[in-house]
Amino acid sequence: MLNGSDQTELSLLHRKPLLAGFMARNKWPNNSGAEPIAAAARRIPMREFSRSLPMSLLRAREAVMRQFRPSLRQHGLTEQQWRILRALAAVETIEVTELARVAFLLGPSLSRILRDLEARRLIERKVARADLRRAEVSITTRGLRLIEAVAPSSEAIYAAITKRYGARKLSELQQMLAVLETSLAELPAAGETD
Numbered sequence: 187m188l189n190g191s192d193q194t195e196l197s198l199l200h201r202k203p204l205l206a207g208f209m210a211r212n213k214w215p216n217n218s219g220a221e222p223i224a225a226a227a228r229r230i231p232m233r234e235f236s237r238s239l240p241m242s243l244l245r246a247r248e249a250v251m252r253q254f255r256p257s258l259r260q261h262g263l264t265e266q267q268w269r270i271l272r273a274l275a276a277v278e279t280i281e282v283t284e285l286a287r288v289a290f291l292l293g294p295s296l297s298r299i300l301r302d303l304e305a306r307r308l309i310e311r312k313v314a315r316a317d318l319r320r321a322e323v324s325i326t327t328r329g330l331r332l333i334e335a336v337a338p339s340s341e342a343i344y345a346a347i348t349k350r351y352g353a354r355k356l357s358e359l360q361q362m363l364a365v366l367e368t369s370l371a372e373l374p375a376a377g378e379t380d
Contacts (some may be wrong), residue, residue, distance in 0.1 A: 257339040266291060266299050274325035275333050282321045308332060
């Protein structure tokens, strides 16, 4: 789910004509007085905000998740809870730190979500045998039954997306995203050195 600032940025992008009108009418304060926002934005040596790769990916993610959210809500699940259950369904057991990595969740968020899922008896946590300081998580039979209940609507949504977008294009998109992820994983992050 997008956080508040991501949702604000996304909603602004959907109102581009309104934003353009606002920019034309309003002034942007700076040290030397006021000047139109549009003029100030033209001098920024960056690509146009709407062409930002992170924003393009966020908009695409939001378009996809908008299709899945009603089904998840119907089954009493958040996007993050569903990600965790899907990750757990693929393994026998997993350490919490590894689960955070594969589900793309920060530790504090993951702890809260695991607590909620455990209270619903969808998962169970145990102390790792190899290291008593670590916890392992696994999905319960009840959790697997919930995944089985959600699966038909999830697959129907995938089918609708595939029909709308095209099977070949969807396959190519997934391949391109995998290549992008792999190629960027080999690139040091800005400010890091080898």
